[in-house]
Amino acid sequence: MNRSGLMNAVIVPGRNYTEQAAKIASALNYQLARIHWKEFPDGEQYVRIENPELLSSKTAVIVNTMYPGQDKSIVETLMLADACLRAGAVDVKLVLPYLAYSRQDKLFLPGEPVSFSIVLKTLRHAGATGLVTVDAHSPEKLAEFQGKVVNLLVSDLLVQEALKYSSNPVVIAPDKGALKRAEYAAVKHRLRFDYLVKTRDRVTGQVSYQPREVSISGKDIVVIDDIISTGGTIAEASKLLLEKGASSIIVAATHGLLLGNALDKIRSAGVRKIILANTLASRLQEDIIEYVDVSVRIAEAVEKVLEKVG
Ligand code: R5P
Numbered sequence: 001m002n003r004s005g006l007m008n009a010v011i012v013p014g015r016n017y018t019e020q021a022a023k024i025a026s027a028l029n030y031q032l033a034r035i036h037w038k039e040f041p042d043g044e045q046y047v048r049i050e051n052p053e054l055l056s057s058k059t060a061v062i063v064n065t066m067y068p069g070q071d072k073s074i075v076e077t078l079m080l081a082d083a084c085l086r087a088g089a090v091d092v093k094l095v096l097p098y099l100a101y102s103r104q105d106k107l108f109l110p111g112e113p114v115s116f117s118i119v120l121k122t123l124r125h126a127g128a129t130g131l132v133t134v135d136a137h138s139p140e141k142l143a144e145f146q147g148k149v150v151n152l153l154v155s156d157l158l159v160q161e162a163l164k165y166s167s168n169p170v171v172i173a174p175d176k177g178a179l180k181r182a183e184y185a186a187v188k189h190r191l192r193f194d195y196l197v198k199t200r201d202r203v204t205g206q207v208s209y210q211p212r213e214v215s216i217s218g219k220d221i222v223v224i225d226d227i228i229s230t231g232g233t234i235a236e237a238s239k240l241l242l243e244k245g246a247s248s249i250i251v252a253a254t255h256g257l258l259l260g261n262a263l264d265k266i267r268s269a270g271v272r273k274i275i276l277a278n279t280l281a282s283r284l285q286e287d288i289i290e291y292v293d294v295s296v297r298i299a300e301a302v303e304k305v306l307e308k309v310g
Contacts, residue, residue, distance in 0.1 A: 009306055010054050010089075012080055014064020016073055016281035017097070020295050021063035024095070027299040030061070035080070045072060047079050052087035060084035061302055062128070063095040067257060067280045070100035074119060081126040093130035093305050094123060095298060097279035098255050102137035103227070108202050120145040130305040134279050134294060135181060135226045135254040150301040154277050154294045155185035155224050158252035161275045161292050163189065166220035166250050174198060174225055174237035182224040185252070191222075196237055207232040209240050217245035225253045228274070231262030235269040242270050255279050256289070263288070 012033045013021030025032040034050040049055065062080050066073045081092045104115035116137075121144060123131070130148040135155070142149045159171060171191050173182035175198035186193035197210040221241050228234055228251070238249045249271045256276035266274065267288060277294045 008057075009059045009061050009093075009302075012049070012055075012060050012062045012084055014062060014073065014076055014080065016067075016069065016076075017063055017065045020065075020097075020278070020298075021095075023295045024063055024299045024302060027296060028302060033060075037076075045076055045079065047076060047083060049080075049083050049087055052083075055084050056088035058089055059091040059093060059306060060089040061093045061095060061306070065098045065279060065281055066096060066100035067098050067255070068282050074100060074122070078122065078126045081123075081128055085127050091130075092126075092128045093132070093302070094128045095132045095302060095305075097132075097134040097277075097294070097298060099133050099136060102141075105138045105141045116141055117144050132298060132301045132305050134277060134298065137226055138177075139180075148305055150304050152294070152297055152301050153181055153184050154254055154292070154297060155181040155252065156188040157292050157294060157297070158254070158275045158277060159185040159189055159191070159222055159224070161290060162222045162250045162252050162273070165273050166222060166248060169220040169222045169250070170194060170214075170216050171222050171224055172196065172214065172216070172237070172241065174223055174233050178225050181226065181254075185222075185224060196240065198233060198237070200232075205230065205232065207236045209236060214241075214244065216241060218247055220248045221246045221250070223249060223251045223271075225251070227255045227257060228253045228262060228266075228276075229257045230259055231265040234271065235265040238266070238269040238271050248272050250275065253277075256284070257282075258284060 010031045011025035036048045038046045101115040101119050132150045134152045136151045139151045171182045171186040171193040173179040173195035179195045182193045194214045197212045250273045252275045254277045274289045278291045
């Protein structure tokens with residue numbers, strides 16, 4: 001990255017990701033804007049850049065994440081983009097490691113909206129021209145942002161951590177959609193990879209598996225996924241793999257929402273360890289969970305998104 005790019009960009013931290021934003025600013029030697037945030041009694045948010053002069057003629061890089069508090073975080077990011085442009089920023093880039101609504105990326109049932117499309121278009125409409133995200137659920141849908149996008153895969157970093165607990169594991173995608181991220185990590189670490197065939201009842205959300213031959217008997221397994229939400233996918237996949245003779249299961253997932261009793265489900269399915277990236281504002285203190293810091297890789301991606309296209 002040419003150093004003038006560094007001088008011309010300012011990191012603008014979102015409320016959900018202030019600590020990571022500061023880390024990214026320091027890794028890149030960028031200045032950091034100070035944000036005053038408050039909530040009105042009716043629940044509406046207010047933001048103000050306390051040092052707006054910093055933004056004048058600069059590119060604003062808003063660093064936020066969208067979980068928890070997805071809707072608030074979307075609105076906050078839009079308000080920050082507007083505030084940066086009004087303070088004289090010449091461009092706005094977004095760093096949003098977790099993108100909310102990414103799983104409603106098409107019509108599954110008649111009468112639904114495509115929520116992810118709305119989020120991407122709204123962010124673009126607010127003036128952002130570039131986006132860095134981590135392990136988007138459907139990377140091909142990011143084109144709807146209609147700007148420069150860097151989608152970082154971090155499954156290799158998660159598997160690297162998983163290798164501390166497993167020996168020559170087979171990397172398994174719990175559904176075909178996760179195959180690319182499993183392949184990416186497996187190829188980097190010279191491991192075998194395969195996938196399972198999952199179906200989900202669109203009304204109840206219940207996950208089930210179709211028969212498919214995978215040769216894993218006696219092997220350690222690393223199950224790779226983008227999101228753990230209710231834990232149904234990971235729990236059902238892990239049970240199936242253990243029934244098929246796997247000797248141990250480590251889970252490596254990028255975004256660990258782990259809602260409700262997800263952790264209990266995963267524990268009782270026989271999983272030994274859950275390795276997660278630190279892409280969310282929530283962090284669970286549990287022996288079974290380990291977090292991998294991906295902020296250095298995000299910082300590298302910020303440099304890419306600031307480079308001029310072409
Ligand atoms: C689905 O296609 C995703 O990649 C994840 O497998 C899914 O979102 C996980 O959700 P849950 O933990 O509720 O099964």
